[in-house]
Amino acid sequence: MKYHLITLGCPKNKVDSDGMEMLLRDAAYLPTESAKQADVLIVNTCGFLEAAKEESIGVLQELGRKKRRNQLLIAAGCLAQRNGDEVLSRVPTVDGLLGTRRWMDVMALIGQLRRGPNQRALQRYSLLGDPEREYTAAVPRPPVLGGSAYLKISDGCNAPCAFCTIPSFKGKLQSRPLDAVVDEATALVGAGAKELVVIAQDSTDYGRDWGEPNSLPRLLAALCNRTSDDLRWIRLMYAYPGHVSDELIEVMASQPKIVPYLDMPLQHGDPRTLRRMRRPSRLEMVYDHVEKLRAAMPDIALRTTFIVGYPGETEEEFQGLLDFVQAIEFDKVGAFQFSPEPGTPSATLPDQVADEVKAERYARLMETQQPISLRKNQAQVGKRLEVLIEGEGEIEGSGEPLLLGRSYRDAPEVDGLVLAPGVSGAPIGAMIEVHINSAMEYDLVGEPLLMETFPSTKETIPLVHL
Numbered sequence: 001m002k003y004h005l006i007t008l009g010c011p012k013n014k015v016d017s018d019g020m021e022m023l024l025r026d027a028a029y030l031p032t033e034s035a036k037q038a039d040v041l042i043v044n045t046c047g048f049l050e051a052a053k054e055e056s057i058g059v060l061q062e063l064g065r066k067k068r069r070n071q072l073l074i075a076a077g078c079l080a081q082r083n084g085d086e087v088l089s090r091v092p093t094v095d096g097l098l099g100t101r102r103w104m105d106v107m108a109l110i111g112q113l114r115r116g117p118n119q120r121a122l123q124r125y126s127l128l129g130d131p132e133r134e135y136t137a138a139v140p141r142p143p144v145l146g147g148s149a150y151l152k153i154s155d156g157c158n159a160p161c162a163f164c165t166i167p168s169f170k171g172k173l174q175s176r177p178l179d180a181v182v183d184e185a186t187a188l189v190g191a192g193a194k195e196l197v198v199i200a201q202d203s204t205d206y207g208r209d210w211g212e213p214n215s216l217p218r219l220l221a222a223l224c225n226r227t228s229d230d231l232r233w234i235r236l237m238y239a240y241p242g243h244v245s246d247e248l249i250e251v252m253a254s255q256p257k258i259v260p261y262l263d264m265p266l267q268h269g270d271p272r273t274l275r276r277m278r279r280p281s282r283l284e285m286v287y288d289h290v291e292k293l294r295a296a297m298p299d300i301a302l303r304t305t306f307i308v309g310y311p312g313e314t315e316e317e318f319q320g321l322l323d324f325v326q327a328i329e330f331d332k333v334g335a336f337q338f339s340p341e342p343g344t345p346s347a348t349l350p351d352q353v354a355d356e357v358k359a360e361r362y363a364r365l366m367e368t369q370q371p372i373s374l375r376k377n378q379a380q381v382g383k384r385l386e387v388l389i390e391g392e393g394e395i396e397g398s399g400e401p402l403l404l405g406r407s408y409r410d411a412p413e414v415d416g417l418v419l420a421p422g423v424s425g426a427p428i429g430a431m432i433e434v435h436i437n438s439a440m441e442y443d444l445v446g447e448p449l450l451m452e453t454f455p456s457t458k459e460t461i462p463l464v465h466l
Ligand code: SF4
Pocket: 157, 158, 159, 160, 161, 164, 165, 166, 167, 201, 202, 240
């Protein structure tokens, strides 16, 4: 039997897909890149924004159009949880729905769908469940590809952000037990992970549901102390302003396995917009976090994300955001244009911003950030950075090989790369040291140093300089 699995959306979905893959493989299902050859088609959907929802529906419709008799089409994940009825009405070829906290029941769902008077009499079946369902299930060890793996420490969110639908279908925060997270981390490292990317809706709220807010420093310390030295990088994503405690900064600064990198999505930089977003609006607190983080870790790379064109955002408020970006000088900035999500308070706010104004503000924000990112990257020139190899490409036009990797400054999928032109042969997932020669806004360019010069690297890397 074969399965074809498509994952859409954020890294949190990727973790659930890895878990499903593990269960499918345990049940002797083999992966296939070809939808045509698969017995089971699964789309792990995203329902966060309208555009993501339409993409998920589009992928399901495409698979549904070509679906063979006896093939199963399953919609899993956020959109299935949140808009299951809509999925079934717009994609009538979907056989089953699997909710966000039910991915571990994928084999049960397939079993239910296959049951019946004969194989053709498939019934639609849903395993959605309660978003508040206890989130303590053991997570099967996912395969580790490329030396990096996501580690999900909690699900759901307690924050009241007015634009966000996640709490409505993921429910309140549920932290995974500390030992379960450490056990999974140990298994991932055993399976080849050199980097663990810690994710959650709000990773800094870990433990609040047990009455122990600020448990993240304890979890990070346990991850550092109870994993082998094969684990080189622990990367922290999705910190919430106000939850970045002194203890967290201290553990980040003192544990060599934790990379000096923090992603803290701030959403805006003007207090008036932040108040309408129902987000923390005291900017002094953010300045304070940043000052402490930089004092404790002078090499820290800070990433954030903003929404532009939020309802009621005046030109003055937008200028407040640009001033904030220039004052803080983040290393990396991501941005979205606001899209009203049905059912959220933001969707019905007055003074929605016109699409062309959103697009123009988005462009101005990125233009403001680019020289800052370039300066931050230029400061890396001349340094030797440890780089996790992600693959190889070709230089367009010349066909020359191009080694691709990431330093501690770059999170997978969202940040830039370290490029080594003219180099090939380093295995994916290996860690090598690279001398940085030049910088662009998003990427760095460098030359790998030879093995003997960095004894901490364990792999033998056959580098071929052309
Ligand atoms: S903190 Fe993030 S996940 Fe939670 S409500 Fe706000 S935007 Fe949504």
